[in-house]
Amino acid sequence: MSRRPAAGATIATRPAATAESREVPNAIVSILSRELDQVRALREAITEERRAVEEADATRLRHAAELIRERSRELADLERARERASLALGVEAGAPLEHLLARLSAGGPEHEGATRIGALLRQEAAEVARAMAVVRRAAERLAAHLAGVRATVSSDGAGVYGRRGRLAAGEGPLAVDLRH
Numbered sequence: 162m163s164r165r166p167a168a169g170a171t172i173a174t175r176p177a178a179t180a181e182s183r184e185v186p187n188a189i190v191s192i193l194s195r196e197l198d199q200v201r202a203l204r205e206a207i208t209e210e211r212r213a214v215e216e217a218d219a220t221r222l223r224h225a226a227e228l229i230r231e232r233s234r235e236l237a238d239l240e241r242a243r244e245r246a247s248l249a250l251g252v253e254a255g256a257p258l259e260h261l262l263a264r265l266s267a268g269g270p271e272h273e274g275a276t277r278i279g280a281l282l283r284q285e286a287a288e289v290a291r292a293m294a295v296v297r298r299a300a301e302r303l304a305a306h307l308a309g310v311r312a313t314v315s316s317d318g319a320g321v322y323g324r325r326g327r328l329a330a331g332e333g334p335l336a337v338d339l340r341h
Contacts, residue, residue, distance in 0.1 A: 185246055185249045185250055186250070186265055186268060186271075186272050186275065188246050189243060189246045189247065189250075189261065189265065189275060190272075190274050190275045190278060192239055192242050192243045192246060193243065193275060193278040193279060193282060194278055195239055196236060196239045196240070196243065196282055197278055197281055197282045197285060199232055199235050199236045199239060200236065200282060200285040200286055200289055201285060202232050203229065203232040203233065203236065203289055204285065204288060204289050204292060206225055206228035206229045206232055207225075207229060207289060207292045207293055207296055208292065209221065209224075209225040209228065210222065210225035210226065210229060210296050211292070211295065211296045211299065213225050214296060214299045214300050214303055215299065217303060217307075243261070247261045247264075250264050250265070251264065252264050258279055258282070258283065259279075261279075262275060262276050262279040
């Protein structure tokens, strides 16, 4: 059952959005979109790093590490820009992304895009964190394996490894079990 307001009563309505009131949310949506693109680029760089670790390719590993540093710097810059824009909406510095998204969604349905992009950004960031953990564990295992190989080769006094980890002339045949 709906009730009609009494004659002469005023109805509270949301003020019409002005260009100024749309400017900050639109800027935040733009920043969130760029952040999403950078997180996806970071995930690609991490995938490249994983392949380099799998193949023990030091050159590709250095290249992938540089890409990861670059993407991470760009993400940090975008996060600072988002934080500055968030202050204009009354969201305190350092607040989680959810606080900003809640403030934007309270602004009305015209800000649904920010909520959607924010959800995608959280999902992609979680995927990146998982991928980074996998690569870190693989790199640790590779390093341990190589340390074991070096210890095995050097243990009998063969002196096979020379400067900078390169193979040097050794005496007699050498076999290393790489199944472990």
